Structures are given as structure tokens and as C-alpha cells.
Amino acid sequence: MCKKTGTTIGRLVVLAAVFNIFSPWAVAQTTDTLTLSQCVEIALKNNQNIKNKRLDELINQTKIDETRADLYPQLKAKGSYQYYPSVPKSLVSSAILGGPPSEFTYSEFQVPQNIHFAADFSWQVYNPAILAALKISKISKVMSATATKEKLEAVVYDVSATFLNIQINELQADLTRSNIANLKKNVALTTQLFNQGLALRSDADNLNVSIVNLETVLSNQLNGLNQLYYLLKVYMGLPPSFVLCIEKYVQDDKIYIPALETDSSAYAKRSSYLSLKQTGDLLQLQRQSIKAGFLPTVNLIGSFGYSGLNTEFNFLKSYNSKWYPINLIQLNLEIPIFDGYKKRSQLLRNKFELDQNQNTLNYLRNTLQMEQMNAVSTYEKYVKDVEYQIKNLSLANKLYNQKQLEYRNSTASLNDIIAVENTLKSAQANYLNALIKLKLAELDLRKINGQLIKN
Incomplete structure (x- = not known):
């Protein structure tokens, strides 16, 4: 003071x-x-x-x-690696392979290794x-x-x-x-x-x-x-x-x-x-x-990527070095009713x-x-x-x-x-x-x- x-x-x-x-x-x-x-x-x-x-x-x-x-388009990249030491089996009818329909057999529908990467796109159009x-x-x-x-x-x-x-x-x-x-x-x-x-x-x-x-x-x-x-x-x-x-x-x-x-x-x-x-x-x-x-509402989505398969463990390598494209374009319309x-x-x-x-x-x-x-x-x-x-x-x-x-x-x-x-x-x-x-x-x-x- x-x-x-x-x-x-x-x-x-x-x-x-x-x-x-x-x-x-x-x-x-x-x-x-x-x-x-x-x-x-x-x-x-x-x-x-x-x-x-x-x-x-x-x-x-x-x-x-x-x-x-x-309001802007959304873009993201994603990838996945999947390996089965023991491939899951599924029970299917023998009729698929020409056998009697009353019999079933175990079959493998996938390979041990699966690699996938893609770019996903989404946009709120309206x-x-x-x-x-x-x-x-x-x-x-x-x-x-x-x-x-x-x-x-x-x-x-x-x-x-x-x-x-x-x-x-x-x-x-x-x-x-x-x-x-x-x-x-x-x-x-x-x-x-x-x-x-x-x-x-x-x-x-x-x-x-x-x-x-x-x-x-x-x-x-x-x-x-x-x-x-x-x-x-x-x-x-x-x-x-x-x-x-x-x-x-x-x-x-x-x-x-x-x-x-x-x-x-x-x-x-x-x-x-x-x-x-x-x-x-x-x-x-x-x-x-x-x-x-x-x-x-209207929503546009898309996914563009590749997938690789292999019958054995080999990280980041596909069977016969082949990669297969997996692409998707989807337009969703949603109408409220009740x-x-x-x-x-x-x-x-x-x-x-x-x-x-x-x-x-x-x-x-x-x-x-x-x-x-x-x-x-x-x-x-x-x-x-x-x-x-x-x-x-x-x-x-x-x-x-x-x-x-x-x-x-x-x-x-x-x-x-x-x-x-x-x-x-x-x-x-x-x-x-x-x-x-x-x-x-x-x-x-x-x-x-x-x-x-x-x-």
C-alpha cells in the first residue's frame, strides 16, 4: 500500500x-x-x-x-496378417464331391497364411x-x-x-x-x-x-x-x-x-x-x-486393396508371388420410416x-x-x-x-x-x-x- x-x-x-x-x-x-x-x-x-x-x-x-x-471425405489405410498353424476344418456333405448325401466329410476351405491391405474411403454425400x-x-x-x-x-x-x-x-x-x-x-x-x-x-x-x-x-x-x-x-x-x-x-x-x-x-x-x-x-x-x-442420408464408401495367400508360413510373401485385387464401391441410402x-x-x-x-x-x-x-x-x-x-x-x-x-x-x-x-x-x-x-x-x-x- x-x-x-x-x-x-x-x-x-x-x-x-x-x-x-x-x-x-x-x-x-x-x-x-x-x-x-x-x-x-x-x-x-x-x-x-x-x-x-x-x-x-x-x-x-x-x-x-x-x-x-x-463434411469431407474420410480416407484411411489398413492391413492385416493372418496365419493358422492349424487350419480350421469344416464339416460338409459328401454330395458336394459326388458321394452319398447322407455322409459328411471334413474339408479345409482356407490356407494357413492370409495377407490383406487396402485403402478405405467414405463420404457423407448427403x-x-x-x-x-x-x-x-x-x-x-x-x-x-x-x-x-x-x-x-x-x-x-x-x-x-x-x-x-x-x-x-x-x-x-x-x-x-x-x-x-x-x-x-x-x-x-x-x-x-x-x-x-x-x-x-x-x-x-x-x-x-x-x-x-x-x-x-x-x-x-x-x-x-x-x-x-x-x-x-x-x-x-x-x-x-x-x-x-x-x-x-x-x-x-x-x-x-x-x-x-x-x-x-x-x-x-x-x-x-x-x-x-x-x-x-x-x-x-x-x-x-x-x-x-x-x-x-446418402453415404458413399469404397475399399481398394490386395490380398495374398500362401500354403505355408512366409511373412509378406504370397503363393507364387501373386496378389489379387479386392475392390469395393458401395452407395448407401437410409430413409427413416418410424x-x-x-x-x-x-x-x-x-x-x-x-x-x-x-x-x-x-x-x-x-x-x-x-x-x-x-x-x-x-x-x-x-x-x-x-x-x-x-x-x-x-x-x-x-x-x-x-x-x-x-x-x-x-x-x-x-x-x-x-x-x-x-x-x-x-x-x-x-x-x-x-x-x-x-x-x-x-x-x-x-x-x-x-x-x-x-x-
């Missing part, structure tokens, strides 16, 4: 501006800090889940190639199921690409939200350090007033207790920051031991970012909607594949699945449109909240400085100081809470409008 510098109370109003940390073209101000865009870039390259999604795309491409291979399977493989690849895009958006969102939380929590820790520093100044001032007989020893003790309490708060904040850094490293695909430092919250010339323009049809670009729509396309292709089962209504049941199930998909698609469209309207209203609400909290924080800071001056002049009591300190801390907490909600609302709005990543 980066080293932090103290932030004075006088800078609170300046820091109260809300900054556009989502610009993908921001540049780190120092070589040892990373901007949000740089963190996102690292995450998109290193995140293991994204790598797996991209591998899924490659896997689906191999499935397409595998299915397409069935098979609609293969074409349907190829289309299904292609839509599966498209669905895999959509899943990758959805994972990219999720990683960008997680990195951005965690990055923002770190920045706001670092600002909160800086404010706590500033409050501790101010309390220590008040301890010194109270001690001076005590020496002048204008304050009690218990006043300084009360302030020291407040310092210890704030130091405990700071310790918890720093521990939370460490955990956020670990989480950010995981999203970025980095080991927890990696030394990571992000840029601090930087002033912008705008109090807030104007609400993004919204498109009522933006839901159609959402990955979740596209994925469900592509599932419907897949079901349609599966329906075509089922219907293809009603069509005939399958027990199997495909009819498959088509009926497919229809129900398509109806389910359409119902879910309609529900998702309404849900996404509702999310978009809610995101816009939520963003506008938090813009107003931040503007109000900036004014409130400025007023609390002004009141604190005024009471500090009165305390130095002995016209305000320690209780007054403690009260305004509590008011200031409450104003700081309310401001930071409103600020983080605003930035997350902006992030949600970008997500809903499909603007987290470039296409």
Missing part, C-alpha cells in the same frame, strides 16, 4: 469535489502509481477467469472444425444432421464470445468499484489523520491553558482519550485498506504479495459528472440479454437438427423450451429497463446528496475553526470543542458515504448503458 500524507481540514472543501476517475485515457501522475485505466488493462490481460473464457472461445472453434471435418450440427457449433462460438464479453464487463466493474473504494477509504484515512493532528494541537493548547489556570487536567485527558479512539479507528481503516488492495490484486490477476499503489483522489474542475445519456433500447446490448437471445437461436437450430432426422414418435416428442419439448426462452426474454427486457430507470434516478439523487454534503462539510469546517479560535481565547469550553469535532467527523463521514454512493451509482449507470468496455 502507498504511503499517505496528511490532509488538513482547510483542504476538505477542495477535496469535496467529485472526480471523474472513469476516464479510460487518464495517465498516472507518477511512475509508481497506477490509474484506473491501467489497473483495468492489467486485469483484462491477467485475470484468470477472463483467460478461461477466451480459452472457451478457442475450444468452441475446435468444435466447429471437428464438425466441419465430417446428411442434413451434419449441416445442422455445424450451425449449432457456430452459434455456440458466438455465445462463448458473449460470455467472454460479460466476464470482461464483470471484471471491469469489480476493478473499478474496488479501485474507487480504495481511493475513498484512503481519503477517509487522511481525514482521520488530520483529525488526530488537530486533537494533538488541542492537547498542547489545553496543557498551556492548564498551566495558566484556565483549564483542568481532565480536559487534556479527555482529548488524549479521543486521540486513542481515533488511532484505533485509523488502524481499522488501514486494515480495511489492506484487504481492499488484496481484493484488487486478485481481480487484476496479481499475487497478493505484489506491491501495488494506485493514484490518489485527484481534484476535478466539476463538482459531479453530468448524468450519462440513456438509450431506452440499451437493454438489447446487455450481455445477459444477448446471451439469452442467443440461447433462443440455439434452440431454433436444435429444432432444425431434429427435423433433419426425418430426411434420408422411430416410435421419438423425434415428435423432441420437437414438442423443443417448442416448450422456446416458449420458456421467449417468456424469460420478455421478463429480462422489462427488468433491464427498470434497472436503467432506477439507475438514472439513483444517480441524480446522489448528485444532490453530494452537493448538500459539500455545503454541510464546509459549514462544519467553518464552525470548527470558529470554535477553535474561541477556545484559544478562552471564550469556548472543551465541551464546545468536543461537540464541534463530533459534528465535523459526522459531516466528513456523511460526505464520504454520499461520495462513494455517487461514484458507484455512476458505475452502475455506465454498466446498464453498456459503456464499461469498448466494443
Whole structure:
């Protein structure tokens, strides 16, 4: 985690501006800090889940190639060697050799050695199921690409939200350090007033207790920051031991970012909607594949080879060195007639699945449109909240400085100081809470409008 510098109370109003940390073209101000865009870039390259999604795309491409291979002719070579130390005999009727039909004799119908080698050829001349399977493989690849895009958006969102939380929590820790520093100044001032007989020893003790309490708060904040850094490293695909430092919250010339323009049809670009729509396309292709089962198939096969025989063992040599060709050309036609209504049941199930998909698609469209309207209203609400909290924080800071001056002049009591300190801390907490909600609302709005990543 980066080293932090103290932030004075006088800078609170300046820091109260809300900054556009989502610009993908921001540049780190120092070589040892990373901007949000740089963190996102690292995450998109290193995140293991994204790598797996991209591998899924490659896997689906191999499935397409595998299915397409069935459209091409298949050719293979084969050979066999067979030798009988004892040639099998068969019982045949003597009538074959001119004897009485009631008698039988044993005869050999083959020789001990048989050698055969051939080249086999096969080709699916017409098979609609293969074409349907190829289309299904292609839509599966498209669905895999959509899943990758959805994972990219999720990683960008997680990195951005965690990055923002770190920045706001670092600002909160800086404010706590500033409050501790101010309390220590008040301890010194109270001690001076005590020496002048204008304050009690218990006043300084009360302030020291407040310092210890704030130091405990700071310790918890720093521990939370460490955990956020670990989480950010995981999203970025980095080991927890990696030394990571992000840029601090930087002033912008705008109090807030104007609400993004919204498109009522933006839901159609959402990955979740596209994925469900592509599932419907897949079901349609599966329906075509089922219907293809009603069509005939034509298959051409061929075998071209030679066979050699021998009456004795002589490896790779035929009788009288003669080899006899064995060739075959065969055309197979297969026509489905009756399958027990199997495909009819498959088509009926497919229809129900398509109806389910359409119902879910309609529900998702309404849900996404509702999310978009809610995101816009939520963003506008938090813009107003931040503007109000900036004014409130400025007023609390002004009141604190005024009471500090009165305390130095002995016209305000320690209780007054403690009260305004509590008011200031409450104003700081309310401001930071409103600020983080605003930035997350902006992030949600970008997500809903499909603007987290470039296409």
C-alpha cells in the first residue's frame, strides 16, 4: 500500500469535489502509481477467469472444425496378417464331391497364411444432421464470445468499484489523520491553558482519550485498506504479495459528472440479454437438427486393396508371388420410416423450451429497463446528496475553526470543542458515504448503458 500524507481540514472543501476517475485515457501522475485505466488493462490481460473464457472461445472453434471435418471425405489405410498353424476344418456333405448325401466329410476351405491391405474411403454425400450440427457449433462460438464479453464487463466493474473504494477509504484515512493532528494541537493548547489556570487536567485527558479512539479507528481503516488492495490484486490477476499503489483522489474542475445519456433500447446490448437471445437461436437450430432426422442420408464408401495367400508360413510373401485385387464401391441410402414418435416428442419439448426462452426474454427486457430507470434516478439523487454534503462539510469546517479560535481565547469550553469535532467527523463521514454512493451509482449507470468496455 502507498504511503499517505496528511490532509488538513482547510483542504476538505477542495477535496469535496467529485472526480471523474472513469476516464479510460487518464495517465498516472507518477511512475509508481497506477490509474484506473491501467489497473483495468492489467486485469483484462491477467485475470484468470477472463483467460478461461477466451480459452472457451478457442475450444468452441475446435468444435466447429471437428464438425466441419465430417463434411469431407474420410480416407484411411489398413492391413492385416493372418496365419493358422492349424487350419480350421469344416464339416460338409459328401454330395458336394459326388458321394452319398447322407455322409459328411471334413474339408479345409482356407490356407494357413492370409495377407490383406487396402485403402478405405467414405463420404457423407448427403446428411442434413451434419449441416445442422455445424450451425449449432457456430452459434455456440458466438455465445462463448458473449460470455467472454460479460466476464470482461464483470471484471471491469469489480476493478473499478474496488479501485474507487480504495481511493475513498484512503481519503477517509487522511481525514482521520488530520483529525488526530488537530486533537494533538488541542492537547498542547489545553496543557498551556492548564498551566495558566484556565483549564483542568481532565480536559487534556479527555482529548488524549479521543486521540486513542481515533488511532484505533485509523488502524481499522488501514486494515480495511489492506484487504481492499488484496481484493484488487486478485481481480487484476496479481499475487497478493505484489506491491501495488494506485493514484490518489485527484481534484476535478466539476463538482459531479453530468448524468450519462440513456438509450431506452440499451437493454438489447446487455450481455445477459444477448446471451439469452442467443440461447433462443440455439434452440431454433436444435429444432432444425431434429427435423433433419426425418430426411434420408446418402453415404458413399469404397475399399481398394490386395490380398495374398500362401500354403505355408512366409511373412509378406504370397503363393507364387501373386496378389489379387479386392475392390469395393458401395452407395448407401437410409430413409427413416418410424422411430416410435421419438423425434415428435423432441420437437414438442423443443417448442416448450422456446416458449420458456421467449417468456424469460420478455421478463429480462422489462427488468433491464427498470434497472436503467432506477439507475438514472439513483444517480441524480446522489448528485444532490453530494452537493448538500459539500455545503454541510464546509459549514462544519467553518464552525470548527470558529470554535477553535474561541477556545484559544478562552471564550469556548472543551465541551464546545468536543461537540464541534463530533459534528465535523459526522459531516466528513456523511460526505464520504454520499461520495462513494455517487461514484458507484455512476458505475452502475455506465454498466446498464453498456459503456464499461469498448466494443
